[in-house]
Amino acid sequence: MKFIVDRMLGRLTTWLRLLGYDTVSASDFALEGKEDEFLLRFAGQKRILITRDRTLRSRAERAGIRVCLVNSDAVMEQLEEMLSHYDIDLEPKMVRCTICNALIRKVRPKELGMLKREDYVPDALVEEGIEFWICDSCGKVYWEGSHWDNIHKRLEKLRERMAVERPLTKS
Numbered sequence: 488m489k490f491i492v493d494r495m496l497g498r499l500t501t502w503l504r505l506l507g508y509d510t511v512s513a514s515d516f517a518l519e520g521k522e523d524e525f526l527l528r529f530a531g532q533k534r535i536l537i538t539r540d541r542t543l544r545s546r547a548e549r550a551g552i553r554v555c556l557v558n559s560d561a562v563m564e565q566l567e568e569m570l571s572h573y574d575i576d577l578e579p580k581m582v583r584c585t586i587c588n589a590l591i592r593k594v595r596p597k598e599l600g601m602l603k604r605e606d607y608v609p610d611a612l613v614e615e616g617i618e619f620w621i622c623d624s625c626g627k628v629y630w631e632g633s634h635w636d637n638i639h640k641r642l643e644k645l646r647e648r649m650a651v652e653r654p655l656t657k658s
């Protein structure tokens with residue numbers, strides 16, 4: 488499953504990438520008022536269009552494009568809306584850059600010195616020998632720190648809520 492999302496859904500884009508899904512966002516491109524055409528064209532290439540725009544949803548449906556309308560402002564509720572249409576795996580994965588959507592890879596031992604030059608990577612963690620991942624496309628470095636625990640907790644809550652609200656759809 489691959490997605491393309493409108494520029495209103497920046498946080499949802501981040502979460503879909505955290506879950507490992509290939510997600511193109513209109514906000515990554517300078518589209519100057521041609522956003523709808525861009526979204527419809529890309530969505531035709533086997534991507535599911537996620538949007539908050541009802542008019543765009545109707546256009547996509549008429550064009551035979553798979554489209555999912557989300558209504559909520561809150562990102563976890565947006566994910567929940569998507570879950571009622573698609574079987575999304577709510578397990579975070581270190582596979583995709585949340586900034587640019589490229590695949591990330593494990594940092595090799597000989598590259599660890601390079602991490603210390605990044606202001607946002609704590610030196611202590613590098614010395615501790617934990618695993619890091621890097622995006623070769625934009626240079627962003629990732630690791631499973633306290634933010635990662637937080638991600639797990641929020642997804643766990645969402646899973647619990649889904650189990651209560653839709654017990655019959657669980658297999």
Ligand SMILES: [Zn+2]
Nearest residue numbers: 584587622625
């Ligand atoms: Zn990147």
